Amino acid sequence: MHQETLRMRRIPNYSLYGESARPPWYDAFNFEWIVERSAPNDWHIDAHRHDALLQFLYIRGGGGEVLIENRKIEIVPPCVIVLPAQTVHGFNFAPHVDGLVITVAQRSIEAIASITAPGLVPVLQRAGVIRVNAQAAKDSSLMPIVELLEKEFRATDRAHMAAGMSLLIALFVHVARLCEHASTPSVAPTDRRAQQIKRFRELVAAHFREHRPVEFYAQKLGMTVTQLGRICREEISSSPLAVLNEHLVREAQRDLVYSHMSVKQIAHGLGFADIAYFSRYFRKQTGVTPTQFQAEALKALAIQ
The missing domain is CATH 2.60.120.280 (Regulatory protein AraC)
Structure with missing residues (x-):
């Protein structure tokens, strides 16, 4: 193909x-x-x-x-x-x-x-x-x-x-x-765009707690925001901002399920100075509050 x-x-x-x-x-x-x-x-x-x-x-x-x-x-x-x-x-x-x-x-x-x-x-x-x-x-x-x-x-x-x-x-x-x-x-080599997506994800993993804007990542990759957006849409059917949000939410979910930290500690560890803002952000992305997610996830794991 x-x-x-x-x-x-x-x-x-x-x-x-x-x-x-x-x-x-x-x-x-x-x-x-x-x-x-x-x-x-x-x-x-x-x-x-x-x-x-x-x-x-x-x-x-x-x-x-x-x-x-x-x-x-x-x-x-x-x-x-x-x-x-x-x-x-x-x-x-x-x-x-x-x-x-x-x-x-x-x-x-x-x-x-x-x-x-x-x-x-x-x-x-x-x-x-x-x-x-x-x-x-x-x-x-x-x-x-x-x-x-x-x-x-x-x-x-x-x-x-x-x-x-x-x-x-x-x-x-x-x-x-x-x-x-x-x-x-x-070994299967990857093309230039696949390498750019891989590098973008690596940068997100390294800096997501800093809540950097898309412009920061585009600059690190040596391209414009428009170019990064086009590559993300064509390669992974997503936007750069969506990639940032997905990574941050995924880390938050894992901490809520597998760490023994409080929601406040998790929020601060993820770069949120305000726990209320973290809760609003998490609910906007997932549809539930951090506390609701944590309770439902732990219940689901208990019956596996």
Whole structure:
């Protein structure tokens, strides 16, 4: 699929393919065999993206083709496919492809990796297809870890999600080792506009607490506000201001759900001098007050 085709329509944003996206503050992981979702879709997955989720695929047999942004790459097993959050991707699998897909919150796995294995972070941030040596894959501990990971995902034991996240780090360590000995790496490069969007998001992540105007980001990117607006509309069907608001609200939601801070502390940590203004801003963006959101989110998590 050509890039221009992608720009002409809005790319669907899913949690898992065919499902509405979970709230971006929801931190969890999902494990499934590719056949589970692909077979009912005739082995074809349309181009889509995940707002906050990283996907990792390990293909042991079969084959097919993966779309990453505007490039199609042949799937030749054994291989690893890494798809960071916001990466537009799609698949045409060969029937009865043998492989698995793991989906995890990008922010969560990066936070853990930055503490336990900082060298992993670049691996988790770069989209691509990497062929691995068959014997190396067979000799590695990859599949035993995968088996334990699947067991934890399907279990209901206490802290099974925490155990799963720990296993994910171990899994990615072994993936990084396999990538170091890859026979024919095929990393998908991104075009200039995709790089500009990526840099814009990085700048937002670095400065969102400062409540900078769009002009600040445009200047940092070496372009006009009009140019930044056009790129955002054509590439991600959004406006620069919407990107700023989405990031700020997402951080607020995560703090409200996962931190033990008061609403006042969260507001100040996000750069709001006035808690009343923070509450009005949050309600304008989400339709509920911070306190209402926090209560509803904690209730939803308690029944998962």
